[in-house]
Amino acid sequence: MLAANGILFANSNLAKAPIFQEPGKEIDFESRKKVGIGYYPINQAEKIAKRRAAEQLSMRQTLFSRNDLVDTGQKVLVYFGGNNEEYFSKALPDFLSLLEGGMEQSDFTNLVIVIQQHPGAKSKNIDGNMVSAWMGKHSGTRQAPKMILSDFSSDDPMDTRKLRPSGRG
Numbered sequence: 001m002l003a004a005n006g007i008l009f010a011n012s013n014l015a016k017a018p019i020f021q022e023p024g025k026e027i028d029f030e031s032r033k034k035v036g037i038g039y040y041p042i043n044q045a046e047k048i049a050k051r052r053a054a055e056q057l058s059m060r061q062t063l064f065s066r067n068d069l070v071d072t073g074q075k076v077l078v079y080f081g082g083n084n085e086e087y088f089s090k091a092l093p094d095f096l097s098l099l100e101g102g103m104e105q106s107d108f109t110n111l112v113i114v115i116q117q118h119p120g121a122k123s124k125n126i127d128g129n130m131v132s133a134w135m136g137k138h139s140g141t142r143q144a145p146k147m148i149l150s151d152f153s154s155d156d157p158m159d160t161r162k163l164r165p166s167g168r169g
Contacts, residue, residue: 005032012036067148069112074146076112081127083118088126096134103143111145 007029009015015036019027052059064071082091102108115131122128128149138144 007032007034009034009036013042063112063114063148067146069146072110074110074112076114078114078116078150080116081118081121083120087118087121088130092127092130096130099134099145100138103138103141103145107143108145109143112148113145114148114150116150 007015013036015034019029021027060071060076063069063076079095081087099108099113115127117125117127131147131149135147
């Protein structure tokens with residue numbers, strides 16, 4: 001964002017709120033214009049935040065047990081996908097390419113990546129097929145992360161009852 005002339009936020013409230021790059025370290029956008037182009041109901045976000053705080057440990061345990069993983073303190077990253085040509089042809093392939101390049105330099109076995117498909121993308125499953133192919137290609141790669149292709153709602157990203165295992169990627 002610091003290289004951009006302006007920043008677009010999907011949530012209009014984020015255009016007005018301070019953004020932190022790490023706890024206690026706010027990003028200084030200087031004179032860059034911040035524009036909110038979307039909206040996400042704050043009350044829904046607050047419900048999700050409260051649920052995560054109250055159920056984080058049990059949800060993590062469920063995520064790991066339902067996907068036959070032993071919890072050794074791995075980091076869990078949720079990747080929220082898109083549903084347009086730009087996403088399918090550039091953004092997702094670039095993300096997978098970055099992972100591939102990163103695995104050449106670092107050990108990602110301590111990382112669990114949950115791929116959250118956009119609700120509109122689930123029927124065609126273009127990104128699901130891309131992720132599955134990537135995981136198949138890297139199934140024998142020693143430094144690969146564990147990847148889980150999810151079909152849960154983006155409003156409820158840690159509802160592990162809806163997670164399905166997708167193999168090691």
